[in-house]
Amino acid sequence: MSDETSKGERLQKVLARVGFGSRRSCEQLILDGKVKVNGQQAQLGSRVEVESDLVTVDGAPIGVRPDLVYYLLNKPAGVVTTADDPQGRPTVIEMVPEDPRVFPVGRLDSDTEGLLILTNNGELTHRLTHPSFGVEKEYVAVVEGKPSRSSLRLLREGVDLEDGKTAPAKIALIEQETIRLTIHEGKNRQVRRMCSTVGHPVKRLIRTRIGPLSDRSLPPGSWRELTTAEIRSLEKSVADSD
């Protein structure tokens, strides 16, 4: 815990973000003496480093509130990200526990594989999907043909799509016909359209990272709960800068 002048985030802001109500009601929680940082009574104006300080409300560490759940799913191809599919295809919602009801954070095309977060934390969902927070998403795309250096440069600098030019991206050719793309926008079918536009349609697309989250050992079709440290680092990746 540190004082007003140091680094970190204001405690009431952190509490509001993880779901303890408005900033005002979080201030009240602090004033009521319900919040501790590293075992010590918190003060209004305290700042915390969410990754290293232990914040508790009524004795329960934040980030492990029992009513909030966070799943990381390795979505296989052929599964849709919507809650219901008119064509009767399997949905990501059916792949994780039913209760409490969770929602996918953003969407992957039915053909796209890889990491998807599902949660009932609406504020975190909003932040992770809103373009203003610019969370990085990393994809591995197997494409038709070997992209030339100029195609890779185009992908890197921005591709003109019908709904606008894409922002600069991190691009690496990792095998003959395999590209790693790191983007921070969420245009519809963005990676597929970017690659097609430069002449290399995508044959297979896998999301391998969302912000700080990756997991190479989660088998396709499996899910697991996020750890408290992962929840905190996700929260941090979408924190307001103040």
Ligand code: URA
């Ligand atoms: N880009 C795509 O083209 N599809 C996805 O599912 C995600 C990103």
